[in-house]
Amino acid sequence: GENVEQHPSTLSVQEGDSAVIKCTYSDSASNYFPWYKQELGKRPQLIIDIRSNVGEKKDQRIAVTLNKTAKHFSLHITETQPEDSAVYFCAAPIIQGAQKLVFGQGTRLTINP
C-alpha cells in the first residue's frame, strides 16, 4: 500500500530560526500534497498545500517544495515564532485502488524562546 514517511518525528528550534519537515511518498501518480497543523487539544487544520504542476508554493513564512522525481515534499517555516509550536502532518493521495489521502506520522515542532 501507499506509504508516507515523515521526518523528523520531533524538532526543536530556536525562535527566529527556520524549521524544515520532509515527507516521502511511494505512489508516483500522487498529485496533491497538503500540510496540516495540529495545536494541542485542537483539530488538524490545513495550512498549505501544493499540486504536482508546481515545484514550490509560499504563504508568508510558510513554504512547501515538491520534488516529483525523488518523490518527496517539504514544509519550510521561516522566522519561527512560539505559536508555530504544534504537531505537523503531511499527506499524499493513493491514486490506485482506494484513492484516498494517507497521512504521515507527524512531527512535533517546539520553538524555544
Added chain:
Amino acid sequence: GAGVSQSPSNKVTEKGKDVELRCDPISGHTALYWYRQRLGQGLEFLIYFQGNSAPDKSGLPSDRFSAERTGESVSTLTIQRTQQEDSAVYLCASSYLPRDQPQHFGDGTRLSIL
C-alpha cells in the same frame, strides 16, 4: 458555512458498554474519513466512505468497530464492548473529492473508557 460537526464532544463510559459517535460532514462532500488519535500520537486511519462505493474498512482494529454512512450524509462509528485501549480522540474528516482535495476535520469526540 458550517464545518464538520461531531457529537458528542466528550463521552465517558464503562468498560464493556457500546458507544456510538456521530459525524455530520460538510454538505456536498463525497468523501468521509474516521481516524483515531491516542494521546500524543498520530492519525490512525479507521474507515473511509466515498459516495455510494463500498467503504474501505482496512483500518478498523477489530470486529468491535463498525461504521455506517447513508449516501453523502451523516456517519456513525460504533464501538461495541468497549475496552480501555479504545480511549482516544475520534476524528472525522470530509472532503469534496477523496484524493486531491483537502480534508476538513471536525473537533473530534474524546472517548474515555473507565
